[in-house]
Amino acid sequence: GFRIELSEIEAQLLELDSVKEAVVTTVKDASDQDVLIAYVIADSETADLKESLKRTLPEYMVPPWIISLDQFPMTANGKVDLKALPAPNMEADQTAYEAPRDEVETLLCAIWADVLGVSQVGIHDHFFFLGGDSIKGIQMASRLTQEGWKLDMKLLFQYPTIAELRPYIEEADQMTADQSPVEGEVILTxxxxxxxxxxxxxxxxxxxxxxxxxxxxxxxxxxxxxxxxxxxxxxxxxxxxxxxxxxxxxxxxxxxxxxxxxxxxxxxxxxxxxxxxxxxxxxxxxxxxxxxxxxxxxxxxxxxxxxxxxxxxxxxxxxxxxxxxxxxxxxxxxxxxxxxxxxxxxxxxxxxxQEYAQRLTEYAVSDDLLAERAYWKKVLSHSVTPLQKNHVTEDQRMLHTQTIRFTLSEEETHSLLTGVHEAYHTDINDILLIALGLSMKEWTGEDRHLIHLEGHGREEILPAVNVSRTIGWFTSMYPVLLDMSHADDLSYQIKHLKEELRHIPNKGIGYGILKYLTPDKMKGDIAFDVTPDISFNYLGQFDEQIGGGELNRSAWHAGQSLSPESEKPHALDIVGFVEQSMLHVTISYHHLEFEEHTMEQFKDLLEKNVKVLISHCVSQDETQITPSDVGDDDLTMDELEKLMDIF
The missing domain is CATH 3.30.559.10 (Chloramphenicol acetyltransferase-like domain)
Structure with missing residues (x-):
């Protein structure tokens, strides 16, 4: 745990106009851990006080409980009698349901419940702890836009509860997209x-x-x-x-x-x-x-x-x-x-x-994008050992592709989508990539691997362009270094790789724009010649896609989506998705390059490491924060941990 300056929290409470008196102390929870609790004499709702504190204090310094009293019990010496203060209900859920307070919060609760497939959402429920991910965030923002409101998707990661998000929900601009059929040429993305x-x-x-x-x-x-x-x-x-x-x-x-x-x-x-x-x-x-x-x-x-x-x-x-x-x-x-x-x-x-592609070419020469050059140059400068294969072949046709898979149980998948993320404020992509990195280290003996990471590519980088209901191929693909040199300390390794992933500018969308759309003279001598052997893509949850009415997903085979004569772009393609409440992970490989037993060994390692991470994260008693959680891009993990020791 962290040593926290209780007087600092009291001072921040007393800064609030509605708080007349405040005292902060700690109590022991069921696992004998110290938990913050604040007592106030105030005119405001305690939920409002908590929201106000979150604007001035890091999350770990915001008390889970704030109890409002009419007066404090006092000792004979005129001090607050801490022993006489009422204890909180330790069995109560710290994010107990609280109903929406206005029409926008009511709308958000309904949209979240529908998109996330849960029966009820309160204003303090955490989007990602309920099973949300960035793709579900896009669906949520799209529904919100249809109702006349807008949300900058980046804010969802910063303020993942409805109560926190509410001040940032704005009326959508009346400027709508042209509704007539689009004609003519389109720039290639x-x-x-x-x-x-x-x-x-x-x-x-x-x-x-x-x-x-x-x-x-x-x-x-x-x-x-x-x-x-x-x-x-x-x-x-x-x-x-x-x-x-x-x-x-x-x-x-x-x-x-x-x-x-x-x-x-x-x-x-x-x-x-x-x-x-x-x-x-x-x-x-x-x-x-x-x-x-x-x-x-x-x-x-x-x-x-x-x-x-x-x-x-x-x-x-x-x-x-x-x-x-x-x-x-x-x-x-x-x-x-x-x-x-x-x-x-x-x-x-x-x-x-068409408009998106045009605006992307304008963005390709912008200062915002060109500022990313140093980051990508550094990523591409890492030398990694090529993936060792059982055999070498020139025949790269898809007809030689084999696919193996593993599936998690509903219970394991539910943990992976929800409870896992409380320990380190991760998302499912973080956990799957850490599991991949751990597996690659065990499989090859190497600490560092470059992979191609695929993302949905709909990052909000273009002002006044909304593509939340636009069909097209938006996918972003960019190199990511999985550095597993801290694997001996799993907690530190999780935090380290999470931070590395958070430092990728705009979820990697800029890499392809720089490579393909920025003029050569403006690229800053970046050599875009790195071709990772492995691609990874988490596709999200598909359960809500089809169902109801008379049409459901067929169990029969839809045929070959890719020509057997086409070349396989990567040696290994790893894809994760959730369907029927279970995580499915497929690994496609070239059987002229890899023996079946080699790939079965890798698949078993990956499945084992996903389960190890689930078990590790749900067993943590407290949330451990990292620099990205406090919004400081310049702070290192080691500096943050030293700061924690001061409190």
Missing amino acids: PIQRWFFERNFSSQHHWNQSVMLHAPKSLNEAIVKQVLEQLMIHHDALRLIYPLEEGRIIQRHRGVEENNVAVDVIEVKGELTQQIQQVEKLANEVQASISLTEGPLVKPAIFRTEQGDHLLLAVHHLVIDGVSWRIFLEDFMALYEQSKRGEVLTLPEKTHSF
């Missing part, structure tokens, strides 16, 4: 340039896909109508990529060309035969997209005795994980509207992918 730079053998067959199941027959006319309406509303879904004068152009198809063919295929035979037949047919659909001709959205309905299976294949150039959430939510809404015979309507568009 960094991740799209990465795609074309790789020059994959089969660029046309590089999709993301979803398979849905309807126990009853789907109406193909409605599916067609809904998809065409979606493609009018979400302009990026109408993009094509013709080659003109040796250059790939990104251009919108006109709305008048917006014709979607919905293939309906009858599938008969034994159940096993039907499943195999659907997979074979789905492969053909997945391989049929043309980048030059379009459309880049390919649907197919497979009609079986067990109901209909709807394949939705979309080329990755125009969609990503966050975009799928928007796509499916809108698809379900429009499908229900059409069935009821209603006019098809969606919430207003946010700014277009």
Whole structure:
């Protein structure tokens, strides 16, 4: 624990106009740890006092309990009788439910409950301890914008309760995005340039896909109508990529060309035969997209005795994980509207992918971005030992890819999404990356590894540009050094890597912009030639995506999203996601490079280390803060710990 100057907390309380008298002491909790408690004679609600203290004191110095009294018990000597002060209810939850106090807090509580999938949210509940992550934060901010309010997403990490956030919620600007169909060319974004730079053998067959199941027959006319309406509303879904004068152009198809063919295929035979037949047919659909001709959205309905299976294949150039959430939510809404015979309507568009790409090129020469050059130069200067493989091969085709996986139990996943983060104020990405680093150290014997980290790429770096409901490929991909040289002290290692991740500017989005959009003469001689062997991507939680109505996720295989002839970009691709309340981690590798037993060993290490971190974090009795928690970018971990010893 920390030695804390109680008089400093008392002084800050007495600075508040509504506080007449204050005394701060400590009591023992159930685990015999000292816990702060404040007693006040005041005109304000204690919750308001706590919020006021958070503005002047670090979180660890804000008492969990503030008890309001009419008068203090006194000793014969005229001092406050500490022994006679009423004890707090130690069994009570320190974040006991407190109802919203105005219409905005009421709205926020409802949105949080819906997005996070919990029954009730109070104004002191912590967004990330309830299972939130940055992707759910985007969904929350999008819903808020639709209701006429706005929130800077960075503030959610700084003020993760509704009571703390409330002063920063503002009325949304009346300036809305242009609602007419977008036409013309679009500048290629960094991740799209990465795609074309790789020059994959089969660029046309590089999709993301979803398979849905309807126990009853789907109406193909409605599916067609809904998809065409979606493609009018979400302009990026109408993009094509013709080659003109040796250059790939990104251009919108006109709305008048917006014709979607919905293939309906009858599938008969034994159940096993039907499943195999659907997979074979789905492969053909997945391989049929043309980048030059379009459309880049390919649907197919497979009609079986067990109901209909709807394949939705979309080329990755125009969609990503966050975009799928928007796509499916809108698809379900429009499908229900059409069935009821209603006019098809969606919430207003946010700014277009075209406008976003244009503004990104302007940002590429801004002082804000150029200030990141020193950081990225330092990251790229680290020399790391290349990943050792069992075999060397020139054949990098996807057809040699094998995937292994592990799944956590619902209980373990619940801990990972919620309780784990109280110990060090981490998020799920921190924990999974620390587990990856520990596993790499055990597997290879090396302390340091460079990986490609993928993020959603929707960081709020462009003023007055809102893409919370915009479909497109926004993904950011950037190098991250996993330095595990402190692994012998797990607590310190967690704090160390958490701080390293917090120091990445704007969640890494600037790396791709610097590499692909900033003019060479302004790059500051950075050598962008580092190609990590490992990529990591946490996709978030998918349980809320599909369900309700007559459509649910199909258990049948949706076919090959990526062409077997295409090259594998990384030696290892590690992907995490939560579905059906369980964390699933997949590891894709090249079986001409790695033996199966080698990858099974790595997978077992990764699963073990995720569980070790869960166990370690939930067993901690107190929260340990790091410099990023107190908003000081210049403070080192060692300096902070020395400061703690002073209090």
